[in-house]
Amino acid sequence: MQPRLCFAMWLAQFRGSVKRHLTTKYDHIEEIMAEFTAGLKDAFFEMTGMEGCKAVIPLKERLLIQYGDQIADKSTMAKMVGTNKAYSMAKTPVIASDKGVSPAVNHRVVVDDIGWGLCVLLSIAERLELADKKVPTSMITFMIEWFQRIMGKEYVVDGRLLGRDVDELVLLGPEDPLSLVGSIEVVRGDSVLKGAEEERYGNP
Secondary structure (H helix, E strand, O other), X not given: OHHHHHHHHHHOXXXXXXXXXXXXXXXXXXXXXXXXXXXXXXXXXXXXXOHHHHHOOOHHHXXXXXXXXXXXXXXXXXXXXXXXXXXXXXXXXXXXXXXXXXXXXXXXXXXXXHHHHHHHHHHXXXXXXXXXXXXXXXXXXXXXXXXXXXXXXXXXXXXXOOOOOHHHOOOOOOOOOHHHOOOOOOOOOHHHHOOOOOOOOOOO
């Protein structure tokens, strides 16, 4: 969620205090990304038959379940996010200077959500494509390319995860079985958070 909001804010060329805003020009980002994740889930299930992915709730449905009574306008994904009272205090991290503000590219909502979020999803899409199951990735690729420029990273080259910095990520490789995605052990609990001392902004 955060990369999409940050992406829309900075493309709108905000200066001074950064506010939650999605412009008309970019209010389709939410719909396209929701379609991408839904298509990825469906393609993955079709290729592997793994039931776990079917439990992933579509983003629009999840927002309605979790925040339904706090959303003023449910007409589009962008308006659902923009009019959600629960998100009203969420802000995109920035660095202030005498010239204004710029994205805080070393903050976790950029580092984690791009390198360990969007890039991972793109690697799954690329692996599915090798299995003749293509999922449209133009928006997610564009977002990664935009962020990597301001991060000083190179993950995507010519629309593919072939950049010099991909080795620092954990991605699904071209030779990896698709079943690997559904077999990774997920560790939960307070032990995961122990020692996490960073200051957090907006959504935890």
